[in-house]
Amino acid sequence: MIGKVTRGQDVKPLLSYLYGPGRRNEHVDPHLVAGFRIPTALEAEKPNGDPDVRYLADVLSSPLDTLRHSRLDRPVWQCSIRAAPDDRRLSDAEWADIAEEVVHQTGFAPRADDQACRWAAVRHADDHIHIVVVLAREDGRNPSVRRDYLKVRTACQIVEERYGLTRTAPADQTATPRPTRAEVEHAQRKGLAEPPRDTLRRAVVAAATGAAYEAEFFALLRGSGTIVKQRISKLNPGEVTGYAVALADHTNQVGEPVWFSGGKLAPELTLPKLRRRWGSGSNGLTSGKPVSPVRSPDGFTGMPTESGSTHARRTAIDHLAARTAVAASQQMRWTTAPHVRADIAAAASDVLHVTAAITRNRHLAEAADSYARAAREPHGHQPMPTRHGNALRLAGRALAMACLGRRRDITVELAALLEILADIAAGLAEHRQAQRRHFEAKAARTASACLRGVSRSVSADQVAGARVVADAAVDPARLAATDFPVPLESRLQDPPTVAPPRHGPPYAPGPRPSRGR
Incomplete structure (x- = not known):
C-alpha cells in the first residue's frame, strides 16, 4: 500500500x-x-x-x-x-x-x-x-x-x-525518484523508450563511475551528449556547488531544456556525495586530484586514446573485471562484516550500471535499477571504502573508459561478468533478508534472475566459451591462475588475490581460511 x-x-x-x-x-x-x-x-x-x-x-x-x-x-x-x-x-x-x-x-x-x-x-x-x-x-x-x-x-x-496486504518498504529516503505521470505521458507521445529522467540518471551514474575527479566527470557527461550546467556559489565566485543535466530534445513549452539536478535523479548523485566518493579514493585512486588523462595502453586508470582502445585491450579489461568480481563475490559470501558487504554491494551497482550503459541493453538497465534500490543503505548512508569495493570500482572505471561512449555487444567475457554480478546480487538478497529488509531482498533477487537471463541468452556459439569462464568464476582459484594477456593487475590498489590449492580436491567455497598459519 x-x-x-x-x-x-x-x-x-x-x-x-x-x-x-x-x-x-x-x-x-x-x-x-x-x-x-x-x-x-x-x-x-x-x-x-x-x-x-x-x-x-x-x-x-x-x-x-x-x-x-x-x-x-x-x-x-x-x-x-x-x-x-x-x-x-x-x-x-x-x-x-x-x-x-x-x-x-x-x-x-x-x-x-x-x-x-x-x-x-x-x-x-x-x-x-x-x-x-x-x-x-x-x-x-x-x-x-x-x-x-x-x-x-x-x-x-x-x-x-x-x-494482510502486500508489504512495502519503509521510508528510508533512499528510493530513486520515479518519473511523474506527466513525464511518462510525454515520453509516450515522443515515442521514447523511457522517460528522460531515467536516461539522465543512467548517464550520470556511468560518468560518475568512469571519472576519477570532478572535471573528468563533467567532461564525460558532455561527451555522452548530455547538456550540463553548473551552479556557482554566490558567496564564493568560481566555486561549483551543484549541477543539473538535461537532454537536448527534451524541452518545455518555450523551448528551454528541462533540467534535473543530481539529487532529483538519485540520492547518491548529489555533487557533495560524488566529491566524497572521488576524494576518499573509493574508486581506487589516492585522491580526487586531476591526473594525466592518457596512460599507457596496458593501464586503465586514465582516459584511453582511440588507438589504445583495441579489441584485445577491451577483452583484457573484461577478463580483469570478471576476476575482480569473483574475489568480491567470494568476499560477500565469506565476510560477516556489514560494512564490507555494503561497500561491495555499492561497487557492484556501479559496475552493473556501466555494463548496462556500454551495451545499451534494456534488460540490463532494468536489472541495474532494481539492484541499485537493493544496494543503497538506509537514510543515504555511504559505506566505508574497502579493498574489494575499491577494486570493483576501478574495474568499472576501466570498462567505462575502454568504450568512450561506443556501444558494445554482450561478449563471452561480459556474459561471464554478468554471471558473477548475479551471484553478488544473490548474496546481497540473503544479506537483506537477514536484515529483515524484505523489499530490498526481493529487488536483489529480481536483479539476479534478470542478470542470469541476459547472460545465458548469448548465441549458441558463445555458450561453450561462456560456460568455461563461468565455471572458472565458480572456482576463483582457477580463474586467478589463468594466464592474462595484459599485466593489468599492477594497476589495482592492493588487488584481491586467491591462491590456488597445490593438492587435494578442486576448490569449493567454504569457510574463509585463517591467515598467517
Missing part, C-alpha cells in the same frame, strides 16, 4: 474532481467512507440527486475562519492511498479504518482529540481512496505538517500488517 501527498489552497475544486467523472470517466460511485463525523452527516444532495460538493467544502473549511494565526500557504492536504494490484478488494469499513489510521499517524486528527482538523475520505474506485484534510484545528491552531510523508508511510505499513 502506498500513499501520495499533495497540497492545495482551495478544497472545493478538489472535492469537485473527486466526486466528478474523472479525466477519463474512471470514477465510479463516488462516496464518503469516513470523516471527522459520520459520512451521513457530511454528505448532502442537490434537488437532482447529485452530491452537494459546496456543502461539504463549507463544512470542512469552517475552522479556517477562526484561526488565531495566519493560515498556512496551502491549507488543503490531500493523500491518495492505493492498494497493490494483487491485494483483495477492501470494503468501505476497512477503507474507513485505513483513513482513520492515516490521519491519526500524521497527527492531523488523533484519536480522542475533539479539537483536531476536519477531514473526509472519498472512495471512487475499488483500489484506492482520497483523504482530504483542512489544516486548521478546531481550537484555532495550525497543525504540524513536518515529515508528513514519512508518517503516511508508517500508517501504510501498519494497515498492511493489520489486513
